[in-house]
Amino acid sequence: xxxxxVNNVSKHFAALTALNKVSIEIEPQSIFGLLGPNxxxxxxxxxxxxxxxxxxxxxxxxxxxxxxxxxxxxIGYLPEERGxxxxxxxxxxxxxxxxLKGMSRHDAIQKLKFWFxxxxxxxxxxxxxxxxxxxxxxxVQFIVTVVHEPKxxxxxxxxxxxxxxxxxxxxxxxxxxxxxxxxxxxxTHNMASVEELCDNIxxxxxxxxxxxxxxxxxxxxxxxxxxxxxxxxxEGELKSVLNERFELTDxxxxxxxxxxxxxxxxxxGPNDLLANLMPHASITGLNEIxxxxxxxxxxxxxxxxxxxxxxxxxx
Amino acid sequence: MNKIFLIIRRxxxxxxxKRSFIVMTVLGPILMxxxxxxxxxxxxxxxxxxxxxxxxxxxxxxxxxxxxxxYIFIPQYTDLETAKKTLKQTEGYALLYIPRTELNVPSQAxxxxxxxxxxxxTGYISGVMNREIEKQxxxxxxxxxxxxxTPGYEVAADxxxxxxxxxxILKNIKTNVNIxxxxxxxxxxxxxxxxxxxxxxxxxxxxxIYMFIFMYGxxxxxxxxxxxxxxxxxxIVSSVKPFQLMLGKVIGVALVGLTQFLLWVVFxxxxxxxxxxxxxxxxxxPSAQEKFVTNPQMQPQNIKTETTANLQADTGxxxxxQILEAVSSINFPVMIIAFIFFFIGGxxxxxxxFAGIGSAVDNEADTxxxxxxxxxxxxFAIVMMQYVINNPEGPLSWWLSMIPFTSPVIMMIRIPFxxxxxxxxxxxxxxxxxxxxxxxxxxxxxxxxILMYGKKVNYAELWKWIRYKG
Numbered sequence: 001x002x003x004x005x006v007n008n009v010s011k012h013f014a015a016l017t018a019l020n021k022v023s024i025e026i027e028p029q030s031i032f033g034l035l036g037p038n039x040x041x042x043x044x045x046x047x048x049x050x051x052x053x054x055x056x057x058x059x060x061x062x063x064x065x066x067x068x069x070x071x072x073x074x075i076g077y078l079p080e081e082r083g084x085x086x087x088x089x090x091x092x093x094x095x096x097x098x099x100l101k102g103m104s105r106h107d108a109i110q111k112l113k114f115w116f117x118x119x120x121x122x123x124x125x126x127x128x129x130x131x132x133x134x135x136x137x138x139x140v141q142f143i144v145t146v147v148h149e150p151k152x153x154x155x156x157x158x159x160x161x162x163x164x165x166x167x168x169x170x171x172x173x174x175x176x177x178x179x180x181x182x183x184x185x186x187x188t189h190n191m192a193s194v195e196e197l198c199d200n201i202x203x204x205x206x207x208x209x210x211x212x213x214x215x216x217x218x219x220x221x222x223x224x225x226x227x228x229x230x231x232x233x234x235e236g237e238l239k240s241v242l243n244e245r246f247e248l249t250d251x252x253x254x255x256x257x258x259x260x261x262x263x264x265x266x267x268x269g270p271n272d273l274l275a276n277l278m279p280h281a282s283i284t285g286l287n288e289i290x291x292x293x294x295x296x297x298x299x300x301x302x303x304x305x306x307x308x309x310x311x312x313x314x315x
Numbered sequence: 316m317n318k319i320f321l322i323i324r325r326x327x328x329x330x331x332x333k334r335s336f337i338v339m340t341v342l343g344p345i346l347m348x349x350x351x352x353x354x355x356x357x358x359x360x361x362x363x364x365x366x367x368x369x370x371x372x373x374x375x376x377x378x379x380x381x382x383x384x385x386y387i388f389i390p391q392y393t394d395l396e397t398a399k400k401t402l403k404q405t406e407g408y409a410l411l412y413i414p415r416t417e418l419n420v421p422s423q424a425x426x427x428x429x430x431x432x433x434x435x436x437t438g439y440i441s442g443v444m445n446r447e448i449e450k451q452x453x454x455x456x457x458x459x460x461x462x463x464x465t466p467g468y469e470v471a472a473d474x475x476x477x478x479x480x481x482x483x484i485l486k487n488i489k490t491n492v493n494i495x496x497x498x499x500x501x502x503x504x505x506x507x508x509x510x511x512x513x514x515x516x517x518x519x520x521x522x523x524i525y526m527f528i529f530m531y532g533x534x535x536x537x538x539x540x541x542x543x544x545x546x547x548x549x550x551i552v553s554s555v556k557p558f559q560l561m562l563g564k565v566i567g568v569a570l571v572g573l574t575q576f577l578l579w580v581v582f583x584x585x586x587x588x589x590x591x592x593x594x595x596x597x598x599x600x601p602s603a604q605e606k607f608v609t610n611p612q613m614q615p616q617n618i619k620t621e622t623t624a625n626l627q628a629d630t631g632x633x634x635x636x637q638i639l640e641a642v643s644s645i646n647f648p649v650m651i652i653a654f655i656f657f658f659i660g661g662x663x664x665x666x667x668x669f670a671g672i673g674s675a676v677d678n679e680a681d682t683x684x685x686x687x688x689x690x691x692x693x694x695f696a697i698v699m700m701q702y703v704i705n706n707p708e709g710p711l712s713w714w715l716s717m718i719p720f721t722s723p724v725i726m727m728i729r730i731p732f733x734x735x736x737x738x739x740x741x742x743x744x745x746x747x748x749x750x751x752x753x754x755x756x757x758x759x760x761x762x763x764x765i766l767m768y769g770k771k772v773n774y775a776e777l778w779k780w781i782r783y784k785g
Contacts, residue, residue, distance in 0.1 A: 078550075
């Protein structure tokens with residue numbers, strides 16, 4: 001059973017279509033990457049899930065129930081455009097935001113104290129927000145997003161403004177939250193962190209969902225049967241010894257070790273490549289090139305923008 | 316509902332704890348008390364006495380100028396040039412020169428001074444001279460009449476008897492007409508009323524509403540802009556509806572305003588009261604308001620006899636009592652209830668619009684283009700104030716007191732002159748409808764505006780936002 005189901009959701013702003021019949025399903029206790037170029041419609045979708053704005057068509061179900069006002073208590077949202085009241089004390093402000101998420105004052109104080117201790121920022125409780133650095137403010141912001149222990153967490157570019165140490169701290173927290181049962185929607189342009197954290201993704205481009213599935217499956221399906229080959233003791237033209245159906249896409253030489261990237265036809269495998277080359281050179285290494293999410297993102301979006309969405313399906 | 320309460324609480328607490336609020340709350344009454352107290356203080360303060368030299372070629376006026384608290388008149392029996400020199404040497408304030416004229420009816424005098432002489436002084440001088448000339452003319456007329464009625468009887472050119480007679484006549488014919496207006500109420504009860512008192516009560520009330528709308532309306536606007544530029548707004552609207560956030564802010568700020576207003580009234584009363592206790596003698600003379608505080612037991616009849624006995628007496632005491640009586644003719648329960656209603660209603664109507672404007676822009680500098688249509692009706696109402704005072708029952712006054720955008724200001728002016736309950740109810744109903752309408756429009760703009768960054772917004776864009784669904 002999916003925790004969140006988005007069913008054929010469309011949203012228009014006057015002449016602009018922000019979302020066009022987008023459907024996604026998010027499994028409980030997973031980390032779901034919501035990807036897409038700037039202006040693709042991700043933020044609109046997130047706002048619809050948060051009931052900040054409503055869809056023109058389609059529906060959103062949280063645990064199989066149509067979204068209703070009380071559902072905001074089950075969702076924690078860290079927007080990309082985020083900030084705090086500068087003149088307000090940190091603790092008071094965190095308390096206010098937690099209470100707006102339906103927590104009682106008593107519970108909120110206890111939970112906040114716990115998180116402040118965990119992040120070692122107890123001493124900031126009475127400080128004004130404007131006295132904190134940007135990274136410190138982000139920590140407070142993270143805490144107020146998760147303090148009411150929502151079932152569904154939505155992080156929009158959560159790592160911006162953090163140094164690498166704090167990025168790791170945050171990643172660990174996100175993984176910990178999932179382990180404890182939360183489901184996480186994660187929107188970012190940082191593809192490395194998508195590969196690291198996400199179980200499933202959806203790629204939205206120009207209001208349309210152009211790709212979705214598990215990260216593993218997507219990567220698998222985007223493999224192009226390309227191999228990276230390391231060899232030595234062969235100074236001749238590699239192309240002359242390769243099977244003509246093999247495509248040499250890159251070749252370089254570093255300290256006598258040659259590296260070549262070869263794309264094989266569908267019916268061929270790495271053994272064919274090795275058999276082809278073994279008589280001529282001593283091979284030191286062979287590995288399959290698995291496309292990064294970054295590459296998949298770029299090729300998918302470009303293919304779509306060139307008005308040829310069918311090429312995606314062929315892939 | 317609970318969330319709106321949380322928002323109102325935050326808006327209220329963060330504002331009343333601000334240093335600027337505390338400073339304004341303390342300074343406001345001091346300033347207001349100063350407005351009452353300082354003029355009184357200065358009015359009763361002993362001024363430095365100014366010396367006026369008088370050269371009177373006619374010899375008619377030289378003894379008539381009497382010294383007072385502010386001026387000493389010194390006769391100079393020399394020619395003008397010498398007197399000018401003397402003035403310089405003795406550092407006198409001014410030199411009054413009354414030249415002899417052909418017909419011996421001087422109508423001109425020159426005042427030489429190295430400073431611009433005060434209106435007070437020139438007024439006093441011309442008053443003295445006018446009175447003296449009138450007296451002379453009257454005495455001449457009396458002599459003429461005597462000569463005509465008793466032929467052969469010669470009268471001395473300037474007999475003391477004539478002068479005394481003319482003086483008495485002048486005194487006796489001096490009159491001071493006070494028009495006391497009576498308002499006939501239903502049931503035939505007549506009440507003394509005073510247009511001036513009605514005017515003052517109405518103007519004070521409507522100016523207060525006008526100021527309150529502007530001060531606290533722009534506070535709402537700045538609050539919205541602050542939330543937008545802080546980028547906290549999206550965090551909050553993921554927990555509450557934008558409408559709740561807007562309404563909570565408008566109401567929270569209203570409570571701040573009411574708190575400040577109440578504290579001002581209380582502190583001002585304490586300060587003025589304290590000053591009165593400390594210096595009771597300062598409050599004996601000038602304005603009417605103080606008068607019925609210091610002489611509450613004075614009976615109107617006493618003043619009547621007093622004023623007839625002394626025609627020259629200041630009529631202030633009577634005015635004070637008239638005001639007191641006239642003010643009591645205003646229907647105060649209606650006035651107070653209406654004031655509170657239009658005060659809050661007007662603020663809510665405009666507060667929502669101010670919130671809408673704040674949401675549509677990225678910083679305060681961009682608010683100008685949207686502020687204009689909001690402020691024009693308010694300023695128009697203030698401009699029309701004088702007209703409404705003159706024609707409280709006129710058709711324009713009627714319409715202005717019905718249209719929700721001007722009614723809070725205009726109705727307050729009309730109420731002291733008496734407004735039928737039916738009209739009050741209609742105006743109040745329209746104000747509530749107007750408030751609901753502006754809040755609805757503002758909420759539509761607000762909902763879209765708060766999440767819109769870095770976009771120059773124009774009216775066409777706002778119109779689009781109003782029409783967006785859900």
